[in-house]
Amino acid sequence: MALDAPESENSKRFRGSIDDEFDACNPVTNGGERREHYDETQPLIAFPANSVTRTPLPWRQLSVLFCLRAVKPLVFELIFPFVNQMILEIGIVDDPERVGFYSGILESIYACMSFISIVPCSLLSERLGRKPVILVTTSGIAISAALFGFSKLYWFMVLTRCIGGGNGGNIAALKTMLAELTDKSNEAVAQTGFAIAYRLGQGIGQPVGGLLSHPERQFSVFDTPFWRRHPFALPGLVSGILAMVLVFVGFYLLDETHPPKKGKAMRRFSSGSSGNSSMTSSREAQVTMSTDVDNNGPQTWISVMKSTPGLHVLMCNRALLYLAVEGMFALYPLFSFTPIQSGGLGSSEADIGIILTFRALLMLLFMFSSTYLLNRWGSLRVYRFSMALLPLTFGLLPVLNFLARSEGAGKNSAAFVLVHFLVITMWALNGLAFPATAVMVNDISPTANSLGIIISMSELVKTFVEAIAPAFVNSTFAFSIKHNIAGGHLTYIIMMSLTTFGFVQPFWLKNRSPAWRNNARADESPD
Secondary structure, three states: OOOOOOOOHHHHHHHHHHHHHHHHHOOOOEOOEOOOOOOOOOOOOOOOOOOOOOOOOOHHHHHHHHHHHOHHHHHHHHOOOOHHHHHHHOOOOOOHHHHHHHHHHHHHHHHHHHHHHHHHHHHHHHHHOHHHHHHHHHHHHHHHHHHHOOOOOHHHHHHHHHHHHHOHHHHHHHHHHHHHHOOOOOHHHHHHHHHHHHHHHHHHHHHHHHHHOOHHHHOHHHOOHHHHHOOOHHHHHHHHHHHHHHHHHHHHHOOOOOHHHHHHHHHHHHHHHHHOOOHHHHHHHHHHHHHHHHOOOOOOHHHHHHHOOOHHHHHHHHHHHHHHHHHHHHHHHHHHHOOHHHOOOOOOHHHHHHHHHHHHHHHHHHHOOHHHHHHHHOHHHHHHHHHHOHHHHHHOHHHHHHHHHOOOOHHHOHHHHHHHHHHHHHHHHHHHHHHHHHHHHHHHOOOOOOHHHHHHHHHHHHHHHHHHHHHHHHHHHHHHHHHOHHHHOHHHHHHHHHHHHHHHHHHHOOOOOOHHHHOOOOOOOOO
């Protein structure tokens, strides 16, 4: 019979140090305290809380989603370069100084209908899934775009914009699907791509509207009675066809991400991973189980508003951001179209389209650096920087008119070109606010279950402001010019005041990083 030799003091100390090191790194221990029962499904080596491995992105899904995201801004911005001229040519008004009121209504009614349709679209996406809602509404947007250019009466112009806007409430479903495809480790890249897709839609829509209106004047092949009778039909037809092509692409390539359907796969994964000795699989099972536990229970709008600190501040700041952004998108084409002696720049539709295209391309160039800036500076600092540019952008518009009026070279002077370039550059840099505010909206959500509601809230705020901003800004501009209020500069004074407050208010916000956003997606593998 073998006898156990007594353990020496050195052996005890050595064994104790090994045990202490094991306890410190083993996730089944807590602060060095040994638990009585070990879970053999847990990894032996802990993953530090502050060490985040970037989850690979599902690029097939995201690419289709980005393309569908571009449709609404393409159609929304399509009419901006030519709508003022169209209102004059079809005889709605005969005075260029009165155009702003009517064009403002057309621009606002689209966003107003989007605001009304957000909640129904959001509820339908929860019931039917994200994919069918996104595809059906995108088809409606395409039809409205194709019909707008054939308008000969103002009520028909309003009707087609209502159809497009009524289908524009799909943004909540688009953004919720994006959030369901990403996590905290890769959302900066995805949100940047989402914002670039939006701006690319604008970048396509604005030149299509500006350069393809009156095609009979620019291309001999279109010099026919049909195109002379419908000089604004081609931009809408081109954008409508492009949108329908994207719908068919989405039908075949876009996968559903509706949480109830994905939840079954997550639960199967969690139960099946217990027998797997892989360290990665076990860690993913931990993430899935902890997420399921933390986010159980239904959420209501009231409960989310009460349980989310800082939500009202963020929503208020989003309202100020989009008031300025949509106000500028409506104001700049009207300002450029208005004769110089009336306070504008006297530009043609083609010139306006070229400038807006240059601005969109410049902003896309800046957007490619936004992922680096978001990771290095954080979303809040990037947001504050971009908001600081808005008061200067609005403040330089009357300076442009002053330089255009001046004797000598006027719009050809070096000073005018330099100031104009500065305005367009600052306006383009403001685009960095969009991926930043999208990350802030995701990060303020305390649980995964509340994310859809918070995104819907943020889109309601955004579309409500989009509904009133163009009509407010354009009507104020027309009224100010016609009655010479504040020298015709009332609009600039109001917008500079609001955007200055919009720059100050983000200093009340704080960076947030809820635990559920730091978890990698365990429910699906990248395409």
